[in-house]
Amino acid sequence: MTTITEVTTDMSTFETLESEVRSYCRSFPTIFDKARGYKLWDVQGREFIDFFAGAGALNYGHNNPRIKRKLIDYLTDDHVVHSLDMATVAKENFLKKFQDVILAPREMEYKVMFPGPTGANSVESALKLARKVTGRQTVVSFTKGFHGMTLGALSVTGNSFKRHGAGVPLHHAVSMPYDNYHEDVDSLSLLEHYLDDEGSGLDMPAAIILETLQGEGGINVASNHWLQRVEAICRQRDILLIVDDVQVGCGRTGPFFSFEEAGIQPDIICLSKSIGGYGLPFALTLIKPKLDQWAPGEHNGTFRGHNLAFVASTEALSYWETDELTCETLRKGEIIQRSLSSMTAKHPDTEPEVRGRGLMQGIAFGRKGFAEKVCAIAFERGLIMETSGSDSEVIKVMPPLIIDDEGLNKGLAILDESIQIAKETR
Structure with missing residues (x-):
């Protein structure tokens, strides 16, 4: 295996001219030039396996050839690129295919809102709508x-x-314990007590917002039972349920929506990242029809009509016309789970814990700073992956869904070696 022993790329342009707020380029200190599938190459021609996937925005890989061809044809024929929220052929095609391929087969009835190009835009619109519909202000979120x-x-x-x-x-938000936050805390019984006790200081909320699998929070997985209980709490008290599927949706855990296995029906769903198909900025807010109480223009934005993203996303939805991608993601997830379990068994002194499901998994380490060290060593050896968790204590395995077994196993082997090296060089 080729080892990348030293990163010598001149980063002075970025260090001099770009804001100090930059972050990922500090973790991956090279200048990337090309990308295809699950691989990237830097300006020196060094190859990297991508276990990062644009923070979840590249489920279909870099420069997916099927999607790229559609984009090239669209541009070559001078079709509309920018349109605010005007009607275009590209938008119509997307709406029809999303209905036919995603919503209708799942017997899901939602109106589609284009809130702006990012996941945060989707979340903001969901919070605003929940407050408008209910007339309440507070939103409950989770640790x-x-x-x-x-x-x-x-x-x-x-x-x-x-x-x-x-x-x-x-303001106007209250955080409650997430599932398995502490072994001595029944988080939802506590939430119910707060909601029903008029002396708790918690006003009846407009909504509860959650991720079924907390990616940035440390690969924390909510059980189906816990999610079902949250939904029941919402229904019993006329609280809206918002599921943020920005990172773990679009097949990251297997099914298109991360909550499908739990059998719940959120009132509002936030999508972004890989809904754009090609890494293009794109976001959706899915709204139960009875909640679609917006006045025209009450929530708007210049870049709602990103027609290139409509084109890319429409083609990406073709992957969901069968259950092949779901089955493959679950199969590859089992490979990752077995591999990570084997790694942790060899290094119990690092206090490891395997977390996640599908192609969103990781290892939490009890040793402070160890996960960051592992990721740095992995990068030197040709593997791109990030940490997550409040203290960056979790290494995150999140490759494109289209990665083949060869690339997956090669990346996992690099990770295994990197953990061993990190132990030896402490």
Whole structure:
């Protein structure tokens, strides 16, 4: 196996001209030039396996040839690229295919809103609509949750570092314990007690927002039973249920929506990242029809009509015309689970814990700073992966869904070696 022993790329342009807020380029200090499928190459021609997938935005891989051809044809024929929320052929095609391929087969009835190009845009629109429909202000979120970097999304985000970046108080949100937050805490019994006790200080909320699998929060998985209980709590009290499927939707856990296995029906669903198909900025907010109470233009934005994303997403939805991608994702997820379990068995002194499902899995380490060290070593050896969790204590395995077994196993082998090296060089 070729080892990348030294990164010598000149990063001075970025260090001099780009803001200090940059982050990923510090973890992956090279200049990338080309990408295809599950691989990237830098300007020096070094090859990297991608276990990061654009933070979940590249489920169908880099430069997917099927999607790329559709985009090239669309541009070559001078079709509309920017259109705000005007009607276009590309939007019509997307709406029809999303209905026919995703919603109708699942017997899901939702109106589709285009809130803007990012996941945070989707979350903001969901929070705003929930408050408008219910006439209430408070939103309940959960510990370790991450929902975006704008003020409304930050108010329901748990990470203290990111919350402090707001610079102002974050109001009208209450955080409750997530599933398995502490072995001695029944999080939903506690929530019910707070909701039903008029002395709790918690006003009846407009909505509850959650991720079924907390990616940025540390690969924390909610059980189906817990999710079903949350839905029941909402239904009993006329609270809206918002599921943030921005990172773990679009097949990341197997089925298209991460909550399908639990059998719940959210009132509002937030989608972004891989819904764009090609890594293009795109977001959706799915709304139960009775809740679609917007006045025209009450929530708008210049880049709602991203027609290239409509084209890319429409082609990406072709992967969901059969259950092949779901089955393959679940199969590859089993490979990852077995491999990570084998790694942890060899290194019990690192206090490891395997977490996740599908192609969103990871290992949480009890040793402070160890996960970051493993990821740095992996990068030197040709594997791109990030950490997650409040203290960056989790290594995150999140390759494109289209990765083949050869690439998956090669990447896992690099990870295995990187853990061993990290132990030896402490």
